[in-house]
Amino acid sequence: MDNSSPPQQRLNYGTAAVAAAVILITLLGHLGAMGLVGPDEPRYGWIARAMAATGDWVTPRLYGQPWFEKPVLYYWAGAIGFLLHLPAEWALRLPSALAGLAAAWAMGWLAWKHYAAGATRLNDPAVLAPLFFSTTVAAIGFSRAATPDMLFSASIALAMASVATVFRLAGFLRADTAASGSPQAGDRIPLLLWGAFLGLGVLAKGPAAILLAGGAVTLWALCTRNWRPVFRLAHPYAILSFCVIALPWYVLCAIRNPDFVRVFILEQNFERYLTPVFQHRQPFWFFGPITLLALLPWTALLWPIGQQGLRLWRARSWNDSPGLFFSCWALFPVLFFSFSQSKLPSYILPAVPALALLCAAARVRAASRVSEPGSRTSHAMHAAAGLTWVILGLAALIGAHRVPGAASHSILMAAGLSIVGGIGGVAVSFLRERGVVLYSVFLMVFLVEFANLSILPPLDPYVSARWHAQLMHSNLHPDRIFAYHLSRSWTYGLSFYFARELPEWSPSDPDPALVLTTPAGLGEIRHAGRFYGDLEEAYQGILYVPIGPLPR
DSSP states (O other), X not given: OOOSOOOOOOOOHHHHHHHHHHHHHHHHTTTTSSOOBTTHHHHHHHHHHHXXXXXXXXXXXXXXXXXXXXXXXXXXXXXXXXXXXXXXXXXXXXXXXXHHHHHHHHHHHHHHHHHOOSSOOTTSHHHHXXXXXXXXXXXXXXXXXXXXXXXXXXXXXXXHHHHHHHHHHTTSSOOSSSOOSOTTSOOHHHHHHHHHHXXXXXXXXXTHHHHHHHHXXXXXXXXXXXXXXXXXXXXXXXXXXXXXXXXXXXXXXXXXXXXXXXXXXXXXIIIHHXXXXXXXXXXXXXXXXXXXXXXXXXXXXXXXXXXXXXXXXXXXXXXXXXXXXXXXXXXXXXXXXXXXXXXXXXXXXXXXXXXXXXXXXXXXXXXXXXXXXXTHHHHHHHHHHHHHHHHHHHHHHHHGGGSOTTHHHHHHHHHHHHHHHHHHHHHHHXXXXXXXXXXXXXXXXXXXXXXXXXXXXXXXXXXXXXXXXXXXXXXXXXXXXXXXXXXXXXXXXXXXXXXXXXXXXXXXXXXXXXXXXXXXXXXXXXXXXXXXXXXXXXXXXXXXEEEOOXXX
């Protein structure tokens, strides 16, 4: 193995500035364009806000009661945002956005160490890897989600980078160019970081961090039949840093809450994985198409990744290949959760950073073979990347009619732009093949900004309680506002923005009230003879129903 120093690389400041702008726009731009949505964001937001207000940094509480669905890392991060007096959406989504930035940086650093091609330009994996990751559908979506998923995925990505460093310094993982480290170099800091990042993953979502990281490393050892570097990861430095980061909160929380181990470890982890108790059952192959969708618009690059893997297998030269190592970190989360009896799209998010890194390396490798025989594969790959935009645009056209209000018109416009852009991308792939990547990056940036400015704001009242809470902030009788047969998303959202648990209205309640409900709920209220006054049909998303006193 060549252990010489790597070629001197210079930083192209223009390229770095462009790449940084793209990453910041896609991961950090307009985090408050839409209020908190779904049942998870306002529920996690309530817990984080309560933690900041009460000063209890150990026990997560929802409506005053202990809530052990997830560990504490995300709640800590969100609570800090509230203490800094950030707007609620920024306080709760900024941790995910910063975690996305950390994952993008980790992929760029790994590409620089293992795949660097020379000067820092847009055709260098060290630039493409963070660009690819930050422009995937998965990264854009989850960096804007007030959930622990991106914190967890970034912890796994950083743990992967630490393990790669340990293996490379030990001489068990080569670089595709020149190795950038000596096998004799000390690995104490990477071992400490490995344990620390694994501990952060356990604080973000629990024991799954150990299972995913350990499973990826074990899969690599099985493929290479090399267990020596794996045993190195159990070094006392790694164990110590893991324990310092992860154990204090778990121990304190278990001491203060006798039900913590049963509820969190047994019910929320083992029972969730082994049984469909939480009603998220999906077929075994569910994560196959989810992975393809998560990687858009770079899904076409999976084809050269497969080709490279086949070449390594035929040549039997995969033992010290960085591609095999990163593939194990991409493949194992998909395999592991495919066997789970509870499946949600966010489960395979930890696979996306490694996939983006592999896509960057595959794209550069394919582009370097343009002049070689058989280069049609490279042209076809880039043409497929352009066609991806056409397919996305057609899918948006089909689904636009299901979106209410002015947002549907904006989606139609975005769909048209995507189709035209995709056709342009195919043309670019034949005129100037290397321009397709840059073209796709800027098209994604444009569509993200278009969505933030023209799609999400008009859609907000239909999916988020923020608009409704602002509308009723001056209500003279806030204690007489109730929910009735609303979905969990609306109930949690309204409770968060009202800053109080919104009670469920009962037809036996004798007093006048304002009830927020659905058309079906309105029918029941009419049938009970409690509807009073005029119905504001113009209100969006939910119905505001005035309730009269119970007839005597």
